[in-house]
Amino acid sequence: MSAARRMDPKRRRRIGLWSLALVLGLSFVLPLGSYGLHWLGQTAVAQDITGGIVGGENPRSNFWNAVNHGAQGYSAVKGEGANVLVVRSAAEWQQFRQGTIAKYLPWAVVVMAVLILLFHLIFGKQKLDQPLSGRKVPRWGWFNRLLHWTTAVTFIALAITGLSMLIGRELLIPLLGKEGFAMWAQASIQVHNVVGLVFAVCIALMVVLWVWHNIPNKVDVAWLKAGGGLFSKNAHPSAGRFNAGEKIWFWLLATGGVVVVLSGLVMVSPNYGIELAFLNDVRAQMQQANVVHAILSVLWTALALGHIYIGTAGTEGAFEGMSTGYVSEEWARQHHDLWFEKMVEKGKVVEPSRGQEGVSGQTVSSH
């Protein structure tokens, strides 16, 4: 007979109970052992959730912490930042550009297009009140037209290529395929960089040549109060050579537009080997320039839709001025009465029989 069989059942139960009590007791007490060690002066190694070290060193965490904060290693590639594995600020910039800017901002263009369409459906085209007499008034000389259309064409090219870079991945890969989009994106960057320089010159010229006609005055306040006559059929508030709406468009161009051009130049300068004196932290400043450039240029594109609408389908006779250089006497009187009066005083109104010879080539400054 074995010993266990011979053991007294009471004793067996007692041993069982004590064993259970011992196991339970130890399972409570052992985890508290670290406190005991701490009480005895020992330190433990633990890592908090942010990767910091609590109570000692954790070499692996230290290593990734350093990498994450821009520690440098060795790379055979030369150039600023080539030795840095992770540039945290760049990751944050990329997130902002791909996230907030690329996801939400282009909707401003769509919203603007929808608003214009609704406006057109509700209020329709601003028609001329009087029948055409055939008399014309010179409005835009050849140089100003050339300047305007070069600006317009380059702006549209920049808007298309710029938006392709910002949201082309989502929009164009389904249409062009990955390889097709890669080619398009590559071409977009080249076109954007070159056309941008032409555009910059145009904007600079426009600001310098047209600023004199865009100084705000009292007439503009009254024009704005009347909503430019946009929302009523037969109300045409007084205006000089440019009305307040045109002046606002000009000043947006002369401020925000100039910032778009300058931020573009900051980004493109290394491509042309230009070292800008104010660039001391090139990477960070380029990221800032990129954010400013993207936000303002997308908003500008949305606003440009409004300008293009007013210059074409929105107003009868406006496009004629920018294409032929002349507007009808009726358009001039209806939309820019104060300027028209001055043109009459100066004897600039052209009778139908005289045609348009002799006046084309006049610049805006002569009117």
Ligand code: HEM
């Ligand atoms: C297809 C595109 C465009 C069309 C059809 C268009 C049409 C016109 C027309 C008809 C005018 C003359 C208005 C008048 O005589 O009072 C004008 C003026 C002007 N345009 Fe454009 N434009 C276009 C694009 C642009 C772009 C992209 C810019 C600038 C980035 C621009 C800047 C200006 C400025 C500053 C003026 C003078 C002020 C004003 O009338 O608002 N235009 N445009």
